[in-house]
Amino acid sequence: MTATKTEGFATETLELAAVMKALGHPARVAIMQLLIERQACVCGSIVDALPLSQATVSQHLAALKEAGLIQGNIDGPKVCYCIDQTNWQKARDMVKQFWDTNTCCSSPC
Amino acid sequence: MTATKTEGFATETLELAAVMKALGHPARVAIMQLLIERQACVCGSIVDALPLSQATVSQHLAALKEAGLIQGNIDGPKVCYCIDQTNWQKARDMVKQFWDTNTCCSSPC
DNA sequence: TTCCTTTATCGTATAATTGCGATATAATTG
DNA sequence: CAATTATATCGCAATTATACGATAAAGGAA
Numbered sequence: 001m002t003a004t005k006t007e008g009f010a011t012e013t014l015e016l017a018a019v020m021k022a023l024g025h026p027a028r029v030a031i032m033q034l035l036i037e038r039q040a041c042v043c044g045s046i047v048d049a050l051p052l053s054q055a056t057v058s059q060h061l062a063a064l065k066e067a068g069l070i071q072g073n074i075d076g077p078k079v080c081y082c083i084d085q086t087n088w089q090k091a092r093d094m095v096k097q098f099w100d101t102n103t104c105c106s107s108p109c
Numbered sequence: 110m111t112a113t114k115t116e117g118f119a120t121e122t123l124e125l126a127a128v129m130k131a132l133g134h135p136a137r138v139a140i141m142q143l144l145i146e147r148q149a150c151v152c153g154s155i156v157d158a159l160p161l162s163q164a165t166v167s168q169h170l171a172a173l174k175e176a177g178l179i180q181g182n183i184d185g186p187k188v189c190y191c192i193d194q195t196n197w198q199k200a201r202d203m204v205k206q207f208w209d210t211n212t213c214c215s216s217p218c
Numbered sequence: 219t220t221c222c223t224t225t226a227t228c229g230t231a232t233a234a235t236t237g238c239g240a241t242a243t244a245a246t247t248g
Numbered sequence: 249c250a251a252t253t254a255t256a257t258c259g260c261a262a263t264t265a266t267a268c269g270a271t272a273a274a275g276g277a278a
Contacts (some may be wrong), residue, residue: 001265004134013138013139016138020133028116043226051118053267055269079226110250111231167256170255171257172235186247
């Protein structure tokens with residue numbers, strides 16, 4: 001111990017948790033909001049938009065890339081980031097199903 | 110340092126990240142899935158359904174409660190948990206807006 | 219080539235998370 | 249009251265996350 005235990009959980013559960021975890025930090029949410037708004041964005045502009053150092057932003061970008069939510073394309077000395085549409089829609093579907101499978105309305109306890 | 114920096118982020122960003130973080134663990138996703146399916150559930154049943162110890166499950170329940178996503182009602186010696194409908198719908202709306210404000214379709218990088 | 223710009227990675231310090239046994243707390247039962 | 253059941257909390261160890269300065273790597277410009 002003590003890393004997160006994964007045995008005994010459904011694949012669907014693990015995948016959803018992984019997406020949520022990747023988005024469970026203000027910097028990473030802000031990066032996604034920026035990429036949604038601007039479609040694509042060079043790393044330096046992302047750094048400028050966040051209240052964190054270049055090194056820290058680079059780490060968060062790596063985390064989002066590792067989770068498959070964004071892509072980075074090298075453009076000369078710069079790197080242009082954008083949303084990975086395929087995985088982003090996949091995540092959207094998972095999240096949608098999670099919230100829409102609804103208990104609906106009553107608070108039974 | 111080094112706790113998460115919160116200054117310089119929009120309230121909306123912080124709130125969304127907080128929800129995502131609360132759901133960023135397989136056990137907590139599994140608990141929510143269980144509560145969605147069964148409407149309400151006694152703590153002991155949740156413990157039985159997860160591959161974790163009673164102490165650990167209790168911690169995860171406390172985290173979800175702290176995030177406002179669930180409520181616990183004392184029922185004799187037992188505690189009955191259910192989803193906090195108000196905050197759950199609020200979270201749903203935030204998430205919906207996040208994913209639906211869409212870049213749509215093209216991968217520009 | 220040398221210098222500058224841009225980004226990633228390294229090293230490190232600190233904090234938070236995860237997990238569980240042990241124990242405390244509270245209600246119920248006999 | 250004593251014993252049992254059900255949860256929460258404590259204490260601890262191990263792991264992971266966060267943040268940033270310093271440095272490396274890679275490309276473009278002079």
